[in-house]
Amino acid sequence: MTAQTDSLVRITNVVKHFDISGGFLDRISFSGGLPTLTRTTVKALNSVSLDIRQGEILSVVGESGCGKSTLGRTVLGLYPPTSGEIAFRGQRIDNLSPKEMLPFRRKMQMVFQDPYASLNPRMTVRQILEEPTHFHFPDLSGSQVQDKVAEVMCQVGVDPAWAGRFPHEFSGGQRQRISIARALMVDPEFIVADEPISALDVSIQAQILNLIMDCQERFGLTYMFITHDLSVVEHISTRVAVMYLGTLCELASKENLYGDPQHPYSRALLSAIPKLGRKGVAHIRLKGEVPTPIHLPTGCVFHTRCPHTDERCRREIPALRDLPNGSQAACHALEEGRI
Numbered sequence: 114m115t116a117q118t119d120s121l122v123r124i125t126n127v128v129k130h131f132d133i134s135g136g137f138l139d140r141i142s143f144s145g146g147l148p149t150l151t152r153t154t155v156k157a158l159n160s161v162s163l164d165i166r167q168g169e170i171l172s173v174v175g176e177s178g179c180g181k182s183t184l185g186r187t188v189l190g191l192y193p194p195t196s197g198e199i200a201f202r203g204q205r206i207d208n209l210s211p212k213e214m215l216p217f218r219r220k221m222q223m224v225f226q227d228p229y230a231s232l233n234p235r236m237t238v239r240q241i242l243e244e245p246t247h248f249h250f251p252d253l254s255g256s257q258v259q260d261k262v263a264e265v266m267c268q269v270g271v272d273p274a275w276a277g278r279f280p281h282e283f284s285g286g287q288r289q290r291i292s293i294a295r296a297l298m299v300d301p302e303f304i305v306a307d308e309p310i311s312a313l314d315v316s317i318q319a320q321i322l323n324l325i326m327d328c329q330e331r332f333g334l335t336y337m338f339i340t341h342d343l344s345v346v347e348h349i350s351t352r353v354a355v356m357y358l359g360t361l362c363e364l365a366s367k368e369n370l371y372g373d374p375q376h377p378y379s380r381a382l383l384s385a386i387p388k389l390g391r392k393g394v395a396h397i398r399l400k401g402e403v404p405t406p407i408h409l410p411t412g413c414v415f416h417t418r419c420p421h422t423d424e425r426c427r428r429e430i431p432a433l434r435d436l437p438n439g440s441q442a443a444c445h446a447l448e449e450g451r452i
Contacts, residue, residue, distance in 0.1 A: 120164035121303055121335050122188060127197035127207075129158035129180075129187050129359075133407075156406050157183040159359045159414070160197070162433065165303070169351035170329065170336040174343060174382070176403060180359040181339045182226075185305040188337065189221050190214055201303070219249045222296035226308035228288035232280040238291055239276035242266070242298050249299045261298065268331075269294045269324060286317035293324060297332070305337045310345065322349055343386050347371055355379045358414040359406055361433060365440035376442045377419050377452065413445065421446040 134140045134152045142151045157180050165171050173181045186192045188199055190206065199207040206217050225231035232241055242262045246253065253261070263273040269290040280288055289309060296304055306325065310318040326349060328334055340346060346353055346367070353370045355363040355378060363376040374380045381397040399418040404410050410417050416426040423445070431443040446452045 119167050121167045121202060122165040122337075123198075123200040123203075124164070124184075124188060125162050125198040125200075127158055127161045127184075127187060127199065128156075128195045129183055129192060130195045131155040131157055153407060156409050157359050158187065158194075159409070161356075161359075161361050162197075163354055163361060163364055165335060165337060166351075168329075168333060168335055170326075170338050170349055171352050171354060172338045172340060172346045172350040173354045173356060174340060174346055175356035177341065178358075178403070178406070179356040180406075181341075181356055182307050183359075184356070185223070185307050185337055185339050189223055189305055190217075191223075219299045220302045222299065222301040222304050224289075224292050224296055224304060224306045224309045227312055228285060228292045229280060231292055232288060232295075234280055237277050237279055238266075238271075238283075241280075241291065242276075242295055245295065246298050265294045265297050268297065268328075270320075284317075285313050286320060289313065289317075289321055290324065293321075293328065297328065300332075301334070303335045303337075305339070307339045308341070309338075311340070311342070318345070325349070343382060355382065358404060358409065360414050361443065362415065363440060363442040364433065365438075365442075369438050369440045373438055373440075375436055375438070375440055375447055376444050377421055377446070378415050379442075413443075419446075421452050423451075 132152065132154055140150045140152065141148050143149070161184060173184060175181055183192065187194050194207050197207070198205055201217055201221065206214065239262055242265065243258050246258050246261060262276060266273045266276065271287060271290050271294065280291070283291065309325070310321050313321060322345065325336070329336065338349060350367045352364065352366050354361055355376060357378050363370070363374070363379045370379060371383065374383050381399050384395065384397040401418045404414070404417055412428045413419070413426045413431050416422040419426065425445050429445065431445050431448070433441050433443045434448060435441055436447070
């Protein structure tokens with residue numbers, strides 16, 4: 114990983130495993146007629162390292178189940194990492210107690226995929242927006258908090274006169290605006306947006322994207338934007354991280370990824386983008402099925418579907434290396450000049 118002096122968030126060799134073994138009886142299996150206890154682990158993240166620079170929009174893309182959302186939640190401390198380090202402005206935060214983490218909670222916020230599920234249906238919009246403000250800014254008076262609620266609602270395009278309504282009284286796009294408003298109420302520096310437009314109509318998606326970009330420019334925000342929509346990524350991103358099966362395959366600027374993708378998986382993803390009138394560009398069809406994160410392949414996790422696999426790919430895990438075009442990729446075939 115290339116060091117960046119202007120990095121806001123630094124993720125170093127982060128691993129996240131989930132134990133799904135269940136209870137005692139679920140773990141019992143028989144081998145040779147004898148009972149043994151087994152443990153089942155989902156390997157969601159595998160030694161992920163990257164920097165998120167101040168003021169950029171870093172998009173994280175990949176197939177469903179590749180670990181995008183787990184990465185975002187682990188960065189924010191919603192999931193404790195199994196190993197590795199996470200730093201915010203140079204200070205390590207993954208090993209902090211809940212009390213020590215409180216000052217960083219205000220600086221790091223999240224916008225969830227489903228705006229209805231992430232908003233308390235028993236609270237009005239005013240209560241939803243006031244709650245984090247009272248917690249993180251206890252010195253503000255009631256009138257100051259109310260003024261801040263009205264100001265932020267105006268900024269996200271929701272009429273402050275509707276603050277007394279409940280979430281179910283709003284459309285999906287309006288609810289997502291309210292979710293963004295809740296994140297902005299505590300004046301954050303970094304926001305993880307986890308599939309914030311996937312549940313919305315196409316016309317509403319454009320409005321939410323414009324709102325996200327407007328907030329970035331207005332407040333100097335830094336985003337980790339998690340999505341599977343590659344056309345959106347091209348429109349909104351500064352840099353793009355491509356993940357496959359919990360592993361970071363390629364990290365590149367938007368221009369490099371779309372103009373000169375390096376990793377075989379990145380090339381396959383980009384070839385699948387539908388474009389009207391496109392000719393002469395073949396859709397790369399990957400062979401086989403996506404392996405399970407419970408039983409990861411040995412060596413490169415992509416070798417079971419990659420057309421450039423050799424024996425080294427099957428036995429040795431590739432490291433993320435700098436490439437001549439300024440990107441980074443983890444691929445033995447690239448390193449050896451076979452592609």
